Amino acid sequence: MTQQGARWTxxxxxxxxxxxxxxKAGSKLGTAGPWSEAGSSDEGTVWxxxxxSGSKPYQTVVDIAGAAGPAYKxxxxxxxxxCKHALGLLLLWAGGDGAVATVPADQAPQWAGQWLAGRRERVSRKAERAAGAADGGADPQAARRRAERRAERITAGATELEQRLTDLLRGGLAAAEQAGYGLWEETAARMVDAQAPGLAARVRELGAIPSSGPGWPVRLLEECALLHLLDEGWLRRERLPLDLAATVRSRVGLPGSADGPPVRDRWLVLARYDTAxxxxxxxxxxxxxxxxxxxxLLLSYGAAGRAPEPALPVGLCLEAEVAAYAGAGQPRVALGEQFAPPAPTRARPPGVTTAQAAARYGRALRDDPWLESVPVTLSxxxxVPAGDSWQLADAGSDHALPLTAAARSRPGLWRLVALSGGAPVTVFGECGHRGFTPLTAWPHGEGxxxxxx
Structure with a gap:
C-alpha cells in the first residue's frame, strides 16, 4: 500500500x-480543484x-500505513x-493521475511530519504499556476474587431468570402479550444488576416478540427455550466440555481472552460494518x-459516538498474526503483529453453493446453539425476486437462500442487483436462521x- 503503484480503489x-x-461530501472533494500542495511518501503518508469557506485552507493528513488501519488529522x-476532507484527499490519491505528488518522507510539510511523528510515538508508548500489562502488572489474586464474585452474581441472576421463565410458561404465553414490554425491561435490568449483559440482551429481545405478527407465540417459545438452555449451561458449566463452557461464558457476557496460538497469514478484508x-x-x-x-471476525468498540478501530478498507489484504478467542467454533480473533500494511489484492475467498452454506450453519449450531449466523462466501x-422478497439462487441448480429482512431494506441490495445484471456473482455474507445477509460482492471474472x- 505504501508503494505508489499499489493504490486503493x-x-x-x-x-x-x-x-x-x-x-457524498467526500466524493465531491475527490478532484484536484480544491486541493493544493498535495503529496504522499513511500512511508505511507498522504497530505x-x-x-x-475560510481564508486559510484546511490542513489534512492521513497515515495509510497505521498498524490499526488509516489514521486522520x-x-x-x-x-x-x-472527515470529508480526508476522504476527498484519499480519493484524489487513489485516482493515480499525478494530482498527488510522490516525494521523500523528509520533504513532507512540517505540519504533516510533526503529526505523523507524534502519532507513531503514541502508538509505540501504547504498545509498551500493553506489553507491561501482559507481563503481569495486575494482581492475579485480586483478579481471581473479582471473577468469583461476578460468577456468584451471574448465578443468582440466572437462577432468578429460570424462575421467571417458569412463571411465564405456567401462566401461558398470552400473559406475555398482556404484560407489555415493561415486564421484560424490568427482568433485563435485573440481569444487568447481576453483571450478565448477555442474558439482559436476550431478555430484551424477548420483549419485542409478543404481538409482532402471525406466529409470535411460536417464536417466543423458541427464544425462551434458547434462553433456558443458556441458563442451564451456566448453572452446570463445570460439567461441560471446556470449549462449550467458554462459549457459555461468552454468551452470558463474560469477557474472554485471545489466548489461542497466533496464526500468521495474508488476511483478506472481506467486510466491515458498524452497529450502534x-x-x-x-x-x-x-x-x-x-x-x-x-x-x-475482529470485534472492536467505540464509546460516545467515536468510531472504533481498526478501519481496514474492504478488498485489501494484510499480512499479520491473529489469535483466536476461546469457545466452541467461535470465529472471533484478536489482531496481533502486522508485518506489512494493507495492500490491494485480486484474491477472493473460495465459495460454496447455497445448500452447502445452509449445511455449514447447521453444523455450527452443534457447537453453539445460540449462534445467529456464520460467515459464508457464495459462488x-x-x-432474483421471490414474491415480495429476494433470494440468492445458484446459477446451476434450483437451490436458493432467502435474504434477511435487514438485507432487503438496505441500499446494498440494489448495488448487488446492478452488479449482477442477471449474471452470476460471488457474494460474502452472514447465513443464519433468518436467511442470508450479503455484505460484499465481486463481479463475474475480474473486478x-x-x-x-
Missing part, C-alpha cells in the same frame, strides 16, 4: 466513510491543503472520522486467511470488491 476509500452524508471543525446504540458503537470486520482458508449466485453494507 475508490470503493475501498469510500468504505471508510462513517455515514452516507460523509461519503494536502483543501480550500474551504484535519484542521476542519468536523467531529467525524474520517446510545452508548456504544460495535465494529465487525471479517477477514479470510488466504493460506489457512479460515474466515475470522456463482444470482439475486474489485463492492461493499453492500
Amino acid at each position: 475508490a470503493d475501498q476509500v469510500l468504505a471508510l466513510a462513517p455515514d452516507v452524508a460523509s461519503r 494536502g491543503l483543501c480550500k474551504g 484535519c484542521s476542519c471543525p468536523s467531529r467525524k472520522f474520517p 446504540d446510545a452508548k456504544l458503537t460495535t465494529r465487525r470486520t471479517w477477514l479470510h486467511g488466504t493460506g489457512c482458508d479460515r474466515t475470522v 456463482e449466485v444470482i439475486p 474489485a470488491a463492492v461493499t453492500l453494507c
Whole structure:
C-alpha cells in the first residue's frame, strides 16, 4: 500500500466513510480543484491543503500505513472520522493521475511530519504499556476474587431468570402479550444488576416478540427455550466440555481472552460494518486467511459516538498474526503483529453453493446453539425476486437462500442487483436462521470488491 503503484480503489476509500452524508461530501472533494500542495511518501503518508469557506485552507493528513488501519488529522471543525476532507484527499490519491505528488518522507510539510511523528510515538508508548500489562502488572489474586464474585452474581441472576421463565410458561404465553414490554425491561435490568449483559440482551429481545405478527407465540417459545438452555449451561458449566463452557461464558457476557496460538497469514478484508446504540458503537470486520482458508471476525468498540478501530478498507489484504478467542467454533480473533500494511489484492475467498452454506450453519449450531449466523462466501449466485422478497439462487441448480429482512431494506441490495445484471456473482455474507445477509460482492471474472453494507 505504501508503494505508489499499489493504490486503493475508490470503493475501498469510500468504505471508510462513517455515514452516507460523509461519503457524498467526500466524493465531491475527490478532484484536484480544491486541493493544493498535495503529496504522499513511500512511508505511507498522504497530505494536502483543501480550500474551504475560510481564508486559510484546511490542513489534512492521513497515515495509510497505521498498524490499526488509516489514521486522520484535519484542521476542519468536523467531529467525524474520517472527515470529508480526508476522504476527498484519499480519493484524489487513489485516482493515480499525478494530482498527488510522490516525494521523500523528509520533504513532507512540517505540519504533516510533526503529526505523523507524534502519532507513531503514541502508538509505540501504547504498545509498551500493553506489553507491561501482559507481563503481569495486575494482581492475579485480586483478579481471581473479582471473577468469583461476578460468577456468584451471574448465578443468582440466572437462577432468578429460570424462575421467571417458569412463571411465564405456567401462566401461558398470552400473559406475555398482556404484560407489555415493561415486564421484560424490568427482568433485563435485573440481569444487568447481576453483571450478565448477555442474558439482559436476550431478555430484551424477548420483549419485542409478543404481538409482532402471525406466529409470535411460536417464536417466543423458541427464544425462551434458547434462553433456558443458556441458563442451564451456566448453572452446570463445570460439567461441560471446556470449549462449550467458554462459549457459555461468552454468551452470558463474560469477557474472554485471545489466548489461542497466533496464526500468521495474508488476511483478506472481506467486510466491515458498524452497529450502534446510545452508548456504544460495535465494529465487525471479517477477514479470510488466504493460506489457512479460515474466515475470522475482529470485534472492536467505540464509546460516545467515536468510531472504533481498526478501519481496514474492504478488498485489501494484510499480512499479520491473529489469535483466536476461546469457545466452541467461535470465529472471533484478536489482531496481533502486522508485518506489512494493507495492500490491494485480486484474491477472493473460495465459495460454496447455497445448500452447502445452509449445511455449514447447521453444523455450527452443534457447537453453539445460540449462534445467529456464520460467515459464508457464495459462488456463482444470482439475486432474483421471490414474491415480495429476494433470494440468492445458484446459477446451476434450483437451490436458493432467502435474504434477511435487514438485507432487503438496505441500499446494498440494489448495488448487488446492478452488479449482477442477471449474471452470476460471488457474494460474502452472514447465513443464519433468518436467511442470508450479503455484505460484499465481486463481479463475474475480474473486478474489485463492492461493499453492500
